[in-house]
Amino acid sequence: MPSSPAPQPQPLTPQDLRLSCRNGTHSTTTSLTTPTVQCNLLVLPSRYAPSFAQLCARNPVSCPLLYTTLPGSKTTPLASGANLATDLPKYNVYKDGKLLPEGDGIASVEEYWTEDHVGFLIGCSFTFEWALAAAGFPPKHMLCEPVRCVPMFRTVIPLFPAGEFTGGFLVVSMRAYKEGDVAEVRRITRAFGRQHGEPVAWGWDGAKLLGIEGKVREGLVDFGEWVGIDGDVGEVPVFWGCGVTPQVAVMESGIEGVAISHVPGCMFVTDVPVEEESSLKL
Amino acid sequence: MPSSPAPQPQPLTPQDLRLSCRNGTHSTTTSLTTPTVQCNLLVLPSRYAPSFAQLCARNPVSCPLLYTTLPGSKTTPLASGANLATDLPKYNVYKDGKLLPEGDGIASVEEYWTEDHVGFLIGCSFTFEWALAAAGFPPKHMLCEPVRCVPMFRTVIPLFPAGEFTGGFLVVSMRAYKEGDVAEVRRITRAFGRQHGEPVAWGWDGAKLLGIEGKVREGLVDFGEWVGIDGDVGEVPVFWGCGVTPQVAVMESGIEGVAISHVPGCMFVTDVPVEEESSLKL
Structure with a gap:
């Protein structure tokens, strides 16, 4: 694993990137420069x-x-x-759930x-990854060649229901950090309150609280890609809320009828x- | 169990009630008229x-x-x-948690x-109980003679941490309703978004999700008083968020130093x- 993010050819502006996604010439939004x-x-x-x-x-x-x-x-x-129906790399379509x-x-x-369809934009932890990297805590999936997507897990923590949304469980993204760095990592992402903010749990006790210790130990992701946790150097899992939760x-x-989401x-x-x-309002 | 709330001698205005609490002549705020x-x-x-x-x-x-x-x-x-330090019936004081x-x-x-102390006022489900009663769904603890306090349970659902608040679990209040009435009961309390709003879970599957099925079946409350769930008439438990959670x-x-709370x-x-x-802002 290299010590700095691998360089990738990327469109330089968000507008160009969205156009590349629209044209099918760019397929991921992880680790953007x-x-x-x-x-x-x-x-x-x-x-x-x-x-x-x-x-x-x-x-x-x-769900911010x-x-x-x-x-x-x-x-x-x-x-x-932007056109929300074409400018994401990949979509999922659901019928009756x-x-x-x-x-x-x-x-x-x-x-x-x-x-008749209404689109909802929800904050994403990819937003704070640049801040983690800038502070010397790049998530490991950004350091892989090629870069990987952050690992995500479906927990056993039920959502608080609302109206027709009576089911669902918290989904979390996972990044591995040394136990001694968790306090600083928490501090950095706390500032991003509209992008899931501070972690929801950390360490193996945290994984237990979320009911996913087994899946995390075995690297059995529900979404995204596995990147490993190196216990020999003191790494532990750190979990953040994830916008795959609404899916x-x-x-x-x-939910009846046609629903659409991004692909995790x-x-x-x-x-x-x-x-x-x-400056974004919640 | 009577079919309507038992009449109780109560101070007629909130001001009088707070004064009675201050003077020690009134000791509960459940089922107020x-x-x-x-x-x-x-x-x-x-x-x-x-x-x-x-x-x-x-x-x-x-925690609204x-x-x-x-x-x-x-x-x-x-x-x-009002004086927040004297006008509640009973308080708890904590030192270093x-x-x-x-x-x-x-x-x-x-x-x-x-x-140096700062007081926080948080919404309470007692606020919507009048609306449930007015709609023909009085919580059973209001019908007891004398009235009882709503039963409360500490769940296994972890709080989302924030800064020094790294521990804690969701506490819920429980009211028993017939399964066929749950949809209407949900609808009634949904309007009280600053007072815990709709239920967080219901039915025995809901109790399982919250990790408290055993405690609820046995009536082993963590706070408040037990009132029973009559399965013979189709009653099931319905759970709401509870402001005992911050305690x-x-x-x-x-938490270091002196903290103060109301008694559940x-x-x-x-x-x-x-x-x-x-009209209350969140």
């Missing part, structure tokens, strides 16, 4: 919009809601000229996003510089 | 105020923060002429509340009519 705010996407029939907003309000650590479109609109002031075989990891959801809520709650790790890249993240 | 917003109280050394506010923001279902005093102040605009033997259920905390966080996190079930009664609850 241009630090702007990244977002999780969930798209629902409008009748679910009030309950989903309430689900976010009741579960703000995993940053922006809600008008029904049928695929644009956002967070990203100039089940992932459609023909909607598994597709490049555009133009044909599924109707005039699980859609499936566990059996394939985010929407905004124009908002990470340093201006705190 | 004057429906005003009730609050949980937590008082901390000022250095913990930023982290506690963050704990509330990250755990808004159990309604008001924060200035350091040393024991007043609030929510209650005319441990309940003090001499501060267990005392009538005044004037001697513990220093110029557990203080103890589990080993012995709340701070405000002047705010329940119908105006939605």
Whole structure:
């Protein structure tokens, strides 16, 4: 494993990157060199919009809601000229809470996003990774060649229900750090309150609290890619809330009709510089 | 069990009730006939105020923060002429996260509340009980003679940590309802978003999710009083977030110095009519 992030050819601006995703010439948004705010996407029939907003309000650590479109609109002031139905690398499409075989990891959801659909942008921990790296704590998945997607786990912690969203469990992203560095890592991400903020748990006791000790010890990720935890050098797992959580809520709650999400790790890249993240309203 | 709440001699106004609590002539705030917003109280050394506010923001279902005093102040605009250090029926005092033997259920905390202490008022489910009763769903503990305090359970669901608050578990209040009434009961309390809002779980599967099925089946409450669940008539447990949660966080996190709380079930009664609850800012 190299000691600094591997250089990657990347579009230089968020606009170029979104265009590359739209054209199918770029397929990941992990470890970008241009630090702007990244977002999780969930798209629902409008009748679910009030309950989903309430689900976010009741579960703000995993579901920090940053922006809600008008029904049928695929644009956002967070990203100039963006089309939310084409500018993410990959999408998932669900029908009645089940992932459609023909909607598994597709490049555009133009044909599924109707005039009745509402898009929700939710904060993402990719946003604070640049700050961790800048402070000398680059997540290990950024150091892999090629870079990997952060490992994610579905926990046994139930979401606080809201209206039709009666099912679902907290999903967490995991980054390994030395036990002695956890306090500083907590301090760094605390500032990113709209991007999951401080960790939700850490250490093996933390993994136990979340009901995922076995999966983490064996590297059995539910989403993303495994990168290892090196106990010999004192590394322990550190867990953050994750915006894949609403996807699980859609499936566990059996939300009727067509829903759309990003594919875990394939985010929407905004124009908002990470340093201006705190200007985003919750 | 009678079919309507047992009449109780009660002070008629919130002001009179607070004065009766101050004078030691009234000792409970459950099942009041004057429906005003009730609050949980937590008082901390000022250095913990930023982290506690963050704990509330990250755990808004159990810790909906309604008001924060200035350091040393024991007043609030929510209650005319009130003294937060004397006007609750009973208080608990903690030192370094441990309940003090001499501060267990005392009538005044004037001697513990220093110029450096900050008081936090947190929403309480007692506030929505009048609405449940008015809609024909009076909680069973209100129907007992004498009225009892709602049963409360400490769950295995960890709080989302914030700063020094690294420990703690969700506490829930429990009310038994017929399975067929749960949807309507959910709908009624949903409107009280600053008072724990909709239930967090219901039914025996819900009790399992919270890790408290055994305790609930056996009636082993952690706080409050047991009232029974009558399975023969189709009753199941319904659980709401509870403002005793911050007390557990203080103890589990080993918060240093002197902290103060209400005794579970012995709340701070405000002047705010329940119908105006939605005017309170979070």
